[in-house]
Amino acid sequence: MWLFLATEVLFFGGLFVAYAVLRMLHPEVFAYASHYLDTILGGINTLVLIASSFTMAMAVRFAQTNKRIPLIICLLLTLAGAMGFMVIKYFEYTHKIHENLIMGPGFYRPVDAQEATIAMTDPGEPAPVLKLDSSLGAPAVTPAAASQNIIGIPLPAMDRTAVVSPLAGPSGVVDLAGTPPAERSQYAEEALREVPTADTPHLLDPKLPVNTHQFFAIYYCMTGLHGIHVIVGIGVISWLVWGAFKGRYNSNYYTPVDLVGLYWHVVDLVWIFLFPLFYLIH
């Protein structure tokens, strides 16, 4: 079992190395993007996992001392902790996906326009991207300008207006064509004033560092792999509950409870490191 746990440590270890390298290359990305993660939800999840680790350790003890009913109760509490963790994780993930804080090129597509674009184009065709109207005085987008913090919003083909915004700086253009004229400037000002939080549209943020999508790539890889381990944990703990109901475990035979316990503690250990590395950085 301990050799298996060692392979688990190495399994996650590769991703921790990737995290360290990415963070070394782009420290500003991690400092910025961490604000999009909800520290309170992450902290609650940490406490939930610690509590479930505690009940798991108690379950091992109750198996060793032939206490069947307390064993079942402790295993069920551990199961509840595992499921609670996944429920909170589900809310975190869906919120981020809704805000387009995702991995891959979709990170650079605005939320509302993306749905419209998907609905209105053939899957084979590239998404229609808004061409800037030079009569409005907006500078044409050059590759050099594109490498700066420009917001390009792919829009449905019929809507082709663009506005120049104070958001975008001298060479940049912000398209707020989807916003009614009266709300445009207010929207832009709010986006400028706000410190990034989970509710700020990231593409409107002038301080968005280059390559911010990398943070979310490593975030989803690491928390995703951890989430898969939690789901596996739910499976094996359920199996223990079944065995405990049948009265299989006693002071002569409690190895399954002990080993699943060890696995569950390693899942807890990984989260103990993931939490500060993603949620607690400036």
Add this chain to the structure above:
Amino acid sequence: MHSTTSTHDSHAEVHPLVGHLVPVSTLLLTGGALVVLTVLTVAIHYVDLGEANIYIALVIASIKAALVGAFFMHLRWDRPFNLLVLVAAIAFVVLMMAFSMIDVDANSFAFDQGNPKTVQNYLDQNAKFAPITAK
């Protein structure tokens, strides 16, 4: 913690066949310490100490990991070989991390050259303004 954990549980003699019975008080103290450390690390996160923040957070995480390993995973009472396996795995991860970081640090100019042509073509089509190409 050590004063409470070194006292042997009396049940251990009653059930000679089982491994070490970790006392309930030890488990409770460990769980309590983990909760306190979690609250502490979140609280410190709200104080801006610059560079020091991440190191404090990692030290607290390491203490929590040691507590989980020693008491929840009963490594404190196991044969030392189990501890050796875990520590060796962690040591190799740290070794790999250190060499990767030294290597990338020395060659990072080679990592910011932008995307391969095929990747960039895809991005140009599907995420036109993605500021992915460096420089």
